Amino acid sequence: MSRLKPFHFLLAFLIAGLLLGQGCSEDTSTTTSAKEVAPDFTLELFDGGSFRLSDQKGKKAVVINFFASWCVSCGKETPIIEKIFKEYSQQVAFVGIAVDDTEKKAKAFMKKIGLNIPAGLDRTGEIKEAFGLYGMPTTFFIDKAGMVSYFHPGVVTEQLLKHEIDKIL
Numbered sequence: 001m002s003r004l005k006p007f008h009f010l011l012a013f014l015i016a017g018l019l020l021g022q023g024c025s026e027d028t029s030t031t032t033s034a035k036e037v038a039p040d041f042t043l044e045l046f047d048g049g050s051f052r053l054s055d056q057k058g059k060k061a062v063v064i065n066f067f068a069s070w071c072v073s074c075g076k077e078t079p080i081i082e083k084i085f086k087e088y089s090q091q092v093a094f095v096g097i098a099v100d101d102t103e104k105k106a107k108a109f110m111k112k113i114g115l116n117i118p119a120g121l122d123r124t125g126e127i128k129e130a131f132g133l134y135g136m137p138t139t140f141f142i143d144k145a146g147m148v149s150y151f152h153p154g155v156v157t158e159q160l161l162k163h164e165i166d167k168i169l
Contacts, residue, residue: 035147035148035149036147036148037146037147037148038053038062038131038140038142038146038147038148039053039127039130039131040052040053040054040146041053041126041127041130043095043097043120043122043127044120044121044123045118045119045120046103046106046107046110046119046120046121047118049118050120051093051095051118051120053142053146054146056093056142056144056146057144057145057146058144058145059144060091060092060093060144061091061092061093061141061142061143061144061165061168061169062092062093062094062095062140062141062142063084063092063093063094063095063139063140063141063142063161063165064095064096064097064131064139064140064142065077065081065094065095065096065097065117065137065138065139065156066096066097066099066128066131066133066136066137066138066139066140067096067097067098067099067106067109067115067136067137068098068099068100068101068106068109068136069098069101069102069105069106069108069109070100070101070105071136071137073136073137073154073155074109074136074137075109075113076155077137077155077156078113078114078115079114080156080157080158080161081094081115081117081156081161082114082115082116082117083158084158084161084162084165085116085117088165091165091169092165092168092169093118094117094118095117095118095119095120096110096115096117096118096119096120097119097120097121097122097127097128098119098120098121098122099121099122099125099127099128099133099136100125100128101121102121103121106119106121135153135154137153137154137155137156138151138152138153138154139151139152139156139161141164141165141167141168142168143168144168149164149167149168150164150167152164
């Protein structure tokens, strides 16, 4: 898997965010924009299928939500993500990626909070590393050309999700 080298600015931004508040973040005021090629990955989904980011290129925009079962803030955004998933699933591919977790705990978390988007576990940490991820939750918006249009560390709101999805459609 190739690393996304131009994301050095992302690393600096996320480290600064960690210094302000480690772990899960509820702060929705800390956001940033980027126009970089999203790192490709293949994720084994909990339902038995798989998701490859490059398969969506030219077909659908993608929303990637990184989460963890131990992250309290991740559960707070779930009803919003589920609602927007149902509303936009014909136009946008959604995928959840559990990080720093176990499959058993991630599946139980999704069931408990009612998150039904396609999801899987980043077993090796390669996806997390490729995206320069340091906190949960974090959501990436990828346009149809495979470019990161925007990413949001922290809990997403319905307004933010709709606004960013509308920009990548």
